Amino acid sequence: MFDWLVVGAGFAGSVLAERIAAERGEKVLVIDRRDHIAGNAYDHLDEAGVLIHRYGPHIFHTNSEDIFGYLSRFTAWRPYEHRVLAQVKSPTTGETVLVPMPINLDTINTLYGLKLTEAEVEGWLAARAEKVETVRTSEDVVIGKVGRELYELFFRGYTRKQWALDPSELDKSVTARVPTRTNRDDRYFTDRFQYMPKDGYTAMFRRMLDHPNITIRTGMDFREARRLFSFRRLIWTGPVDEYFGFRFGKLPYRSLVFRHETLDQEWALPTGTVNHPAESTPYTRVSEYKWMTGQSHPKTSVTYEFPSAEGDPYYPIPRPENAALYKKYEALADAERDTWFVGRLATYRYYNMDQVVGQALATFERIQKQVPPGAANDDALLVKQAGASI
Ligand code: FAD
Ligand code: UDP
Numbered sequence: 317m318f319d320w321l322v323v324g325a326g327f328a329g330s331v332l333a334e335r336i337a338a339e340r341g342e343k344v345l346v347i348d349r350r351d352h353i354a355g356n357a358y359d360h361l362d363e364a365g366v367l368i369h370r371y372g373p374h375i376f377h378t379n380s381e382d383i384f385g386y387l388s389r390f391t392a393w394r395p396y397e398h399r400v401l402a403q404v405k406s407p408t409t410g411e412t413v414l415v416p417m418p419i420n421l422d423t424i425n426t427l428y429g430l431k432l433t434e435a436e437v438e439g440w441l442a443a444r445a446e447k448v449e450t451v452r453t454s455e456d457v458v459i460g461k462v463g464r465e466l467y468e469l470f471f472r473g474y475t476r477k478q479w480a481l482d483p484s485e486l487d488k489s490v491t492a493r494v495p496t497r498t499n500r501d502d503r504y505f506t507d508r509f510q511y512m513p514k515d516g517y518t519a520m521f522r523r524m525l526d527h528p529n530i531t532i533r534t535g536m537d538f539r540e541a542r543r544l545f546s547f548r549r550l551i552w553t554g555p556v557d558e559y560f561g562f563r564f565g566k567l568p569y570r571s572l573v574f575r576h577e578t579l580d581q582e583w584a585l586p587t588g589t590v591n592h593p594a595e596s597t598p599y600t601r602v603s604e605y606k607w608m609t610g611q612s613h614p615k616t617s618v619t620y621e622f623p624s625a626e627g628d629p630y631y632p633i634p635r636p637e638n639a640a641l642y643k644k645y646e647a648l649a650d651a652e653r654d655t656w657f658v659g660r661l662a663t664y665r666y667y668n669m670d671q672v673v674g675q676a677l678a679t680f681e682r683i684q685k686q687v688p689p690g691a692a693n694d695d696a697l698l699v700k701q702a703g704a705s706i
Contacts, residue, residue: 324553326355328659569629
């Protein structure tokens with residue numbers, strides 16, 4: 317008998333389990349159908365002993381002091397500012413070059429053999445930018461800033477591979493994640509706090525979940541858990557459409573296939589990630605973990621990301637028809653008794669880790685208001701039955 321069942325041991329589930337166990341003193345069972353905790357942030361030593369991220373490179377960055385402060389209870393940090401180079405063909409020389417991404421002053425000067433200053437490049441870009449009346453799509457965002465040539469070089473192919481959709485079919489929020497700069501700043505993110513957990517993500521999650529009120533069962537899915545255990549309240553961090561038995565149809569998610577390689581050499585890449593925007597290359601990017609983790613090791617490990625329709629749901633796909641379908645599930649979720657839907661899959665939002673932590677902390681505050689602490693023996697469902705159609 318548990319007070320709470322938390323489905324999913326990623327950021328959403330683990331933060332809520334920790335808060336409920338520590339602040340409310342209630343008994344929490346955390347399950348995950350994978351054989352590990354930490355969700356998509358899971359990292360581990362590979363066969364060679366290199367710390368890798370099983371589900372692709374995860375770099376922590378946030379502007380929120382509260383979120384950073386909360387996670388700092390469970391980990392020390394290593395400062396790390398991520399830098400990305402894109403491998404593209406120069407439109408002037410036809411040569412393959414590695415240039416900073418996001419596009420900045422050096423990207424343009426290198427590609428076009430120019431020596432523009434910060435002030436000059438603004439005019440140069442403005443002369444190429446196309447006039448877009450209403451910025452609606454992921455194409456509009458980019459061509460409105462840098463014009464068609466740079467859009468095609470850096471964004472069109474990458475996006476078509478990543479999403480199997482043209483940027484014109486995707487919400488503007490997708491490519492708007494990547495800014496355009498006129499200075500020489502070559503960092504991928506500009507957030508105030510940019511760090512990696514010193515001993516890795518999994519170690520951070522282990523500390524977060526290390527509480528006498530928390531029981532963890534990995535390799536167990538919801539169906540099995542509800543058969544074996546009783547519980548009063550539920551935190552759901554899996555796909556929201558799955559919870560409701562796909563009754564309005566499947567919400568589209570995009571997947572990836574990760575190819576992990578260990579190389580018998582100390583370094584492989586000139587920076588943490590190299591993007592490959594050309595549509596002719598089947599993967600989108602290659603990342604080398606030692607840049608991020610700071611690990612010293614005579615070998616190195618890299619991961620290639622191949623976008624895929626099949627596989628685990630990694631990315632909600634931001635576009636109007638999907639948002640409309642999600643709204644229907646959201647209405648069911650809102651009406652579901654004693655159940656809270658949290659995280660990237662359960663709220664169908666293209667959230668970074670810090671945003672999921674923020675959403676989970678906000679959900680905890682709502683729970684505190686809706687369910688007075690110590691109400692463990694109330695008449696909430698003894699065995700959670702309602703709603704879930706799976
Ligand atoms: P998840 O981590 O997906 O956790 C949900 C868990 O629920 C999963 O482990 C799943 O197995 C489990 N589950 C689902 N259904 C069931 C069920 N029925 N029964 C039992 N268990 C179930 N964010 C950043 O901030 N920086 C980055 O650099 C970054 N890079 C990323 C790179 C890639 C390739 C991807 C895919 C994502 C990246 N993210 C990054 C986003 C980050 O992974 C997410 O924001 C975060 O992990 C979401 O946490 P979550 O708890 O919502 O979901
Ligand atoms: N993108 C692109 N070219 C790049 C990098 C990003 O076209 O070199 C677009 C692409 O659509 C991608 C989106 O911008 O999916 C967001 O990029 P980000 O690096 O934030 O993706 P994530 O790390 O979430 O996979």
